[in-house]
Amino acid sequence: MNHIGTMELSTERLLLRKIRIEDDRDMFEQWASDPQVTKYLTWGAHRSIEDTRQIIALWLKDQDEPHVYRWVIELKSIGKVIGTIDLVSVDTRHRCGVFGYCLSAQYWNQGIASEALKVMLTYLFVEAGFHRIEASHLIENPASGKVMLKCGMKLEGNKRKKFLGHDGEFHDLLVYGLLEEEFLID
Numbered sequence: 001m002n003h004i005g006t007m008e009l010s011t012e013r014l015l016l017r018k019i020r021i022e023d024d025r026d027m028f029e030q031w032a033s034d035p036q037v038t039k040y041l042t043w044g045a046h047r048s049i050e051d052t053r054q055i056i057a058l059w060l061k062d063q064d065e066p067h068v069y070r071w072v073i074e075l076k077s078i079g080k081v082i083g084t085i086d087l088v089s090v091d092t093r094h095r096c097g098v099f100g101y102c103l104s105a106q107y108w109n110q111g112i113a114s115e116a117l118k119v120m121l122t123y124l125f126v127e128a129g130f131h132r133i134e135a136s137h138l139i140e141n142p143a144s145g146k147v148m149l150k151c152g153m154k155l156e157g158n159k160r161k162k163f164l165g166h167d168g169e170f171h172d173l174l175v176y177g178l179l180e181e182e183f184l185i186d
Contacts, residue, residue: 001095001129003066009119016071016085016116018063019056023072026081028052030104037105040141044166067092069124073103073116082107085116087124095131097124101147113147121151125183132179138163139172148176152183 009016019027031037032046032055046052062068070086083103090097099120103113124130136159137144145155153176161170 001092001131002127003092004128005066005068006063006070007123007127009071009123011115011119013076014112014116014119015074015076016119017074019059019070019072019081019084021053021056021060023081024049024053024056027056027072027084030080030082030106031102034105037102039166040138040144041100041102069097069120069128071116071120073101073112075107075112082112083116085113085120095129097130097133099133099135108143114150117147117151121178121183125180130180132177134175134177136162136173136175138165139174145174145176151178153178154182 006018008018028046028049028051032052035045038045046055059070063070067090068087069090071084072081073083073085074080075082083101085101086099087097088100099117101113101116121133124133133153134156135148135153137148139158149155156175156177159173159175162173163171165171
């Protein structure tokens, strides 16, 4: 494994890059304050831009570490940050990472999440030497699973009542995985 951290990645439509403090307004307005976006996440909608600034400040502390893989998704055509994609967990011994992503609802169903995920997976497998990448989503959020499947991930199972949601209820999580050899074949 070659921990190389967050490097700038680019596709035709997207720039994946490190977050900057001046991204606070875009992050707050585009997705962090939207309960529709945060409904299925581990954190709730930000109530003020100060909430967003605090998260960015935390991210800035470790973003240059070689084991941190965290990008904002900038839409090149408008020059705005519209989401994030990152490894929320890294297991160096087993060369495994768990990712999460978040995208402004305005840009759902346009292939943007899949485009960002594909370029990130290429980077993680080819450049950083990961063996396995995995993710999960609430069963009530099938659109997230479609992104994972579109990028070659395999549905591996259901963790029953694993996630305590913002609604105070426990929800099932569907788990997906992708191995290096499967990715390199595709």
